[in-house]
Amino acid sequence: MSEFKKQAAEKAVEYITNNMVIGLGHGSTSIYALRKIALLIREGTLQNVRGIPCSRQTEAEARELGIPLTSLDETPIIDITIDGADEIDSRLNMIKGGGGALLREKIVAQASKTCIYIADESKCSEFLGEKWAVPVEVLPFGERSSCAFLESLGAHVTIRRKADGTKFLTDQLNLIADCNFGIIHSPKAIAVAMKSRAGIVEHGLFIGIASEIIIAGKDGIRTLKH
Amino acid sequence: MSEFKKQAAEKAVEYITNNMVIGLGHGSTSIYALRKIALLIREGTLQNVRGIPCSRQTEAEARELGIPLTSLDETPIIDITIDGADEIDSRLNMIKGGGGALLREKIVAQASKTCIYIADESKCSEFLGEKWAVPVEVLPFGERSSCAFLESLGAHVTIRRKADGTKFLTDQLNLIADCNFGIIHSPKAIAVAMKSRAGIVEHGLFIGIASEIIIAGKDGIRTLKH
Numbered sequence: 329m330s331e332f333k334k335q336a337a338e339k340a341v342e343y344i345t346n347n348m349v350i351g352l353g354h355g356s357t358s359i360y361a362l363r364k365i366a367l368l369i370r371e372g373t374l375q376n377v378r379g380i381p382c383s384r385q386t387e388a389e390a391r392e393l394g395i396p397l398t399s400l401d402e403t404p405i406i407d408i409t410i411d412g413a414d415e416i417d418s419r420l421n422m423i424k425g426g427g428g429a430l431l432r433e434k435i436v437a438q439a440s441k442t443c444i445y446i447a448d449e450s451k452c453s454e455f456l457g458e459k460w461a462v463p464v465e466v467l468p469f470g471e472r473s474s475c476a477f478l479e480s481l482g483a484h485v486t487i488r489r490k491a492d493g494t495k496f497l498t499d500q501l502n503l504i505a506d507c508n509f510g511i512i513h514s515p516k517a518i519a520v521a522m523k524s525r526a527g528i529v530e531h532g533l534f535i536g537i538a539s540e541i542i543i544a545g546k547d548g549i550r551t552l553k554h
Numbered sequence: 555m556s557e558f559k560k561q562a563a564e565k566a567v568e569y570i571t572n573n574m575v576i577g578l579g580h581g582s583t584s585i586y587a588l589r590k591i592a593l594l595i596r597e598g599t600l601q602n603v604r605g606i607p608c609s610r611q612t613e614a615e616a617r618e619l620g621i622p623l624t625s626l627d628e629t630p631i632i633d634i635t636i637d638g639a640d641e642i643d644s645r646l647n648m649i650k651g652g653g654g655a656l657l658r659e660k661i662v663a664q665a666s667k668t669c670i671y672i673a674d675e676s677k678c679s680e681f682l683g684e685k686w687a688v689p690v691e692v693l694p695f696g697e698r699s700s701c702a703f704l705e706s707l708g709a710h711v712t713i714r715r716k717a718d719g720t721k722f723l724t725d726q727l728n729l730i731a732d733c734n735f736g737i738i739h740s741p742k743a744i745a746v747a748m749k750s751r752a753g754i755v756e757h758g759l760f761i762g763i764a765s766e767i768i769i770a771g772k773d774g775i776r777t778l779k780h
Contacts, residue, residue, distance in 0.1 A: 400695065400696040400697075400698065400699050401696075401697055401698050404696075404698040404699040404702055405699075431693070431752055431753075432695055432696075434752035434753075435693070435695060435696040435699065435700075435752045435753040436696075437752075438699070438703075438751060438752055438753070439696060439699040467657070467661070467726065469626065469658060469661060469726075470626040470627075470630075470658075470661040470662075470665060471626075471627055472626065472627050472630040473626050473630040473631075473661065473664070473665040474661075476630055477664075499695075500693065500695075520746070523749040523750070524749070525664060526657055526660035526661045526663075526664055526756050527657075527660075527661040527664070529755055530752050
């Protein structure tokens with residue numbers, strides 16, 4: 329599996345050219361892209377690129393690898409973002425946020441001219457929700473009201489906790505409500521309904537965001553495009 | 555003007571009965587409602603009511619006035635919310651957030667069975683945007699991207715600052731972007747567009763939320779209802 333993640337990530341890195349601003353994704357697939365970008369910079373193959381990390385963890389990893397960083401406030405338009413995905417359907421819809429960084433991941437994606445997502449083939453489904461709950465970033469103020477609302481949309485809701493039993497907090501110090509909707513036939517409708525509610529800061533349904541998805545598996549690499 | 559605010563607020567307080575959970579609004583009109591509620595409690599006219607404040611400031615005011623408080627986590631369903639509004643059109647759409655508390659105000663409103671808004675007549679417009687910019691709560695991460703997006707929707711955007719020149723921060727430590735759209739003919743369309751963007755946490759367009767609006771002016775008190 330990790331070999332496939334690496335293959336997809338390294339394929340995506342081929343899209344990066346000199347002088348680009350790169351959105352750097354969060355998670356176990358994106359880390360392969362970071363390592364490859366760092367290698368190309370060290371070799372001198374990639375010049376004058378700068379990264380914008382999607383999470384504090386990615387920021388730390390990128391710094392350690394020696395990737396020059398900038399911020400969205402210095403450079404509000406990103407050339408290309410490379411990020412992982414948790415579940416993918418054939419219409420390029422995705423569930424993201426398994427790592428809890430969905431809000432910054434979506435901010436970075438929406439500031440990007442091109443968004444390439446990378447995954448191993450185990451992430452593909454016919455419909456979203458077959459394998460993964462939708463992570464939803466929820467404000468602590470009104471947590472119970474927000475969860476009751478998410479349940480009214482048909483979700484089984486679990487507030488994410490850390491191994492020690494305390495509530496997981498995002499980089500913005502919000503909560504993650506993992507929302508199991510079962511199979512999702514209309515992701516757009518659920519996305520719009522969730523966003524109608526104050527207190528739901530953002531959700532992990534990424535619809536109409538991916539420019540291209542690179543999937544690696546035992547039969548090689550394939551790409552999904554609109 | 556303050557006499558009209560007081561009249562509207564005291565009229566709204568008549569809707570409160572014993573044993574209710576009350577959403578307590580933020581701002582210069584809501585404070586009159588708070589004072590009246592506190593008086594009725596002290597007199598013994600209102601019994602066993604508890605308030606849920608929309609802001610830290612309202613919380614402090616309610617405590618000082620001796621209004622018993624609860625939280626949305628203890629009582630996720632509110633019987634009635636009484637709150638002010640900055641601009642009101644004849645279709646019960648409103649702009650709120652002049653005081654910077656729009657996010658919690660909307661969370662409290664959406665958790666309420668009934669929402670009564672109160673204003674003096676100077677707040678009424680034919681169309682929203684005639685008198686007031688739309689306050690938008692924006693995450694500091696990606697501030698410039700968010701502002702550029704808001705400008706792409708037609709707004710002139712100003713990040714709110716305090717008297718000392720530093721950026722105003724909300725109770726969630728986010729920024730307020732005051733968005734002057736000019737006259738807003740389609741508030742719903744602008745609201746949906748704003749919510750499509752991660753990084754825009756919430757906006758001050760309150761559409762389909764008011765149960766009733768009480769407006770006091772030189773010709774007396776009138777109410778808007780659907």
